[in-house]
Every structure is written in structure tokens, then in C-alpha cells.
Amino acid sequence: xxxxxxxxxxxxxxxxSFCVKDSSGKLFAEGWIPATxxxxxRWMNTLPQPWSAALEATMFSGWIYDHLKTHAAALKVxxxxxxxxxxxxxxxxxxxDASKICDCLRCDFLPESYMAPTAIRERRRTLRYRNxxxxxMVQMKIKISSLLMEAGVSYNxxxxxxxxxxxxxxxxxxxxxxxxxxxxxxxxxxxVRLSKTxxxxxxxxxxxxxxxxxxxxxxxxPAIGPITALTWALEIGEVHRFSSIKKAISYCxxxxxxxxxxxxxxxxxxxxxxxxxxxxxxxxxxxMAPRYSPTLALLYDREKQKGNAxxxxxxxxxxxxxxxxxxxxxxxxxxILDQETRTAA
Numbered sequence: 001x002x003x004x005x006x007x008x009x010x011x012x013x014x015x016x017s018f019c020v021k022d023s024s025g026k027l028f029a030e031g032w033i034p035a036t037x038x039x040x041x042r043w044m045n046t047l048p049q050p051w052s053a054a055l056e057a058t059m060f061s062g063w064i065y066d067h068l069k070t071h072a073a074a075l076k077v078x079x080x081x082x083x084x085x086x087x088x089x090x091x092x093x094x095x096x097d098a099s100k101i102c103d104c105l106r107c108d109f110l111p112e113s114y115m116a117p118t119a120i121r122e123r124r125r126t127l128r129y130r131n132x133x134x135x136x137m138v139q140m141k142i143k144i145s146s147l148l149m150e151a152g153v154s155y156n157x158x159x160x161x162x163x164x165x166x167x168x169x170x171x172x173x174x175x176x177x178x179x180x181x182x183x184x185x186x187x188x189x190x191x192v193r194l195s196k197t198x199x200x201x202x203x204x205x206x207x208x209x210x211x212x213x214x215x216x217x218x219x220x221x222p223a224i225g226p227i228t229a230l231t232w233a234l235e236i237g238e239v240h241r242f243s244s245i246k247k248a249i250s251y252c253x254x255x256x257x258x259x260x261x262x263x264x265x266x267x268x269x270x271x272x273x274x275x276x277x278x279x280x281x282x283x284x285x286x287x288m289a290p291r292y293s294p295t296l297a298l299l300y301d302r303e304k305q306k307g308n309a310x311x312x313x314x315x316x317x318x319x320x321x322x323x324x325x326x327x328x329x330x331x332x333x334x335x336i337l338d339q340e341t342r343t344a345a
Contacts, residue, residue, distance in 0.1 A: 004073065007053035008102025010094045011035070011060050017094035019102040020047065030095060035060065037067055044071055054105040056080050056097075057113045066118055078104070081273070082111035116237035119210055124234040128277070130201040137194040144187045151180050161191070205230050220334040221323045222296065223289035231281045232324050239328040248325050253279035254317050270314070286317035296320075 003023055010017040016035050020028040028048065033039045052074035055061055061077060069075050078101060104110040116124070141161055148155050153175045159165040166188055170181060206215060206226055211233055218229035242248040249255055253274020259266045270279075290297035296316050303312035327334055 002049065005048050005051040006102050006106040007047070007051055008098040008100065008105060009053055009055040009064070010097040010101065011055050011058050011064060012094070013060060015094075016040075016064070017098040018043070019095070019098040020051070021099075021102050021106060023106065025103070025106065030098065032094065035064075037063075040064070040067055044068070052076075052105065054078055054101050054110050056083060056101065057115075061115075062121055065115055076105065076110055077113045077115045079111040079113040114237065114241055120234060120237050123205060123208065123211065126201055126205060127230055127234050130198055130205075131277070133194050133198045133201070137191055137198065140187050140191045140194070144184060144191075147180060147183055147187070148176075151175060151177070153180075163192075202226060202230070214328070217327055217331065217333055218324060221320070221327060222293035222334070223285050223291075223320065224324070225285070228281050228285045231277055232328075235275050235278045236328070239325060242325065245322050245325050249318050249321050251275055251278070252282055252317075252321055254282065254314055254321065269310070282317045282320060283313060286313045286320060289316050289320060 005028060006021050006023070008019045012035065014035055015032045017030075017032045019030040022028060029046075033043045050073040053068060053072050054076045055064060056078045057080050065075060065077060083101070083104070101110070145157065145160065148160075153169075153173060155169060155173075156165065160169075170176060170184060176184070205211060211230065214233050215226065215229045218224055218232060219226065224232075236242075236248075236251075239248075242251065246255075250271070251274065253271045253276070255271055256267045256269050257271050257273070290300040296319060299319055300312045300316050303315040306312075323334065
């Protein structure tokens, strides 16, 4: 086998800048190609063998990673935040960025980012699309309330989004004029359509053979429902990539940042460097968890007595992460020792 060649790729929507160097750092080739599968195939035919490549994690990196993986001796994805800290410079362009990624790979100094398997990433896309539908559905419900309030229409906010009450409101309330009624009906139809689509997406993910048994095991944990279980499975990917529970908690953003220098120490309550999807879902589950688990209720009360309800919620969320990691690693169901109620949040 000949010497290894190293390739740095700076990926954009329309083009990919590349830099090819040998192990000594001598430049072999550089330039750019259109970001299409056809051009990637044609470009790979011109490369010396064997070669390894690295690209920065962006929204375009997934399909490029999958397309190059079978042809490369090694393929890595760089962590964008850490790479920016290492390779920052006064002068910056695509050619220089590709060269710096190539040098980091060649010197084994590349801050590598985890790339989930293709099957997980495809299903994660579906789950995140479901989250978009939920946000749009909530916006439509808020718009219905806003339209009624603008017109001075009295309504029961607890029953407003029930189908029977909404039909009755449109039929019997004289304050709803002919200009307002079609807008309300359109909003309601949108909510119903989004709700059916969202339910169908969740059902398809729960019944997916790749996720079905894993989600069932995770749902055996008190306060872990289908959405929390699906989010954990698809956002975490392979749980064995975390060597400790503390690292999983940090990835979920359930701990604070620390910046210390000398005697000065600054800490934040919660980290901004996190997986925002996991952080949101776990905090919402932690708010419901004390209702269904005596153990988690005791933990919540003990932390709340220290004077901060938010801190107590975070403590419960961290305990849920410990449960999820243990169940996911052991591939077994949650063992209930204190007759906890297994009702999902």
C-alpha cells in the first residue's frame, strides 16, 4: 500500500472546496467542485490511493459523508465549534479553510464530531419534522384565540380546541361575523390536519423495526413516554459513545458552564452547548416525573427544599438521563422496586 493522502473539504450548498496533501504536508491538489453526486464521483476518480478525508459538520455534510464513506480509507467529521477555535485566523476563505482541515487531519489534531448511522439520521429527520408540525399546530391554536379576542368574543379557553365546542361556538355565538368565521374554520382545519400528520409520523416511528424494541425498553422507565423515548434514541444514536453518565448529562445540556481564571469563577445554571432537542424534552419529562415515581418525587422535594424549583427539576432530569443510559446500555426493561407507576409523561 502506498503513502496515505489527506483531504480537507469545506462544504457549502453549491460547491465543495478541497485540498489534498501527502503525509509530509506537500500540496498535491486543491480547488473546488460542484456539490453534486455526479461531480463527486468524477472527482474521486482523479484522487491518488489510498486517501482519508475530513469535512466540517454542516446541514449538507450528511449526504456527502454517506457518498464518500465507501471510497475513503477513513472519513471524519470535524466539530465546527472546536475547529473554529483551533483554526481561527485573520484571513479566511474556502481555500484556506479546506487547507486547515486537511492539516488538522494530517497531524491527527482534528476535533472529531460523532456521525450517527444513516438509518438513525433518516429517522431523526422524521422526528424533527414532527417537532416542526407541533410548533405550527401550537401557532394555529394561538391564532384562533387571538382572532376571537380581537373580535371581543367570549369563549371557554379550556374547551376551545375541542371539536364539539368549537362547532357550537361558531354556530351559536352572534359576535362571530361572516368575515371572522372562515378564518376560524381555516385555522381549525389546519390544526386537525397537522394533528393527524403528527400522529401518523409518531406511529410510524414507534412501529419501525429499527426502533420498536429500544423504545419499548425506554418507555418502561417512569415518566418516559413515546416522544421522550424516540428523542433519546434518535438524538443519542449509539449510547456506548458516552463513557460515563456525566458526559451524557453534559451532552443533554443539563449542567452549567464554568469559566474560571485565577480566583474568579463564573458558572451558569444551564449550558448553551447542548443538544437542544434532548434538553427540551428531558426538562418537560422531569416536570411530570414526580407525579409518577415516588423516588423521583423524593429527589425533587429534597432539591426544592434548597430553595430553587428549577434546580430540583434539573436534578430530576439528570436522574432520568442516568436511567436512560442504564436501560439503553443493558438492553433490559426498567426494574421497579418501589411500585412506581409506569405512566408516561
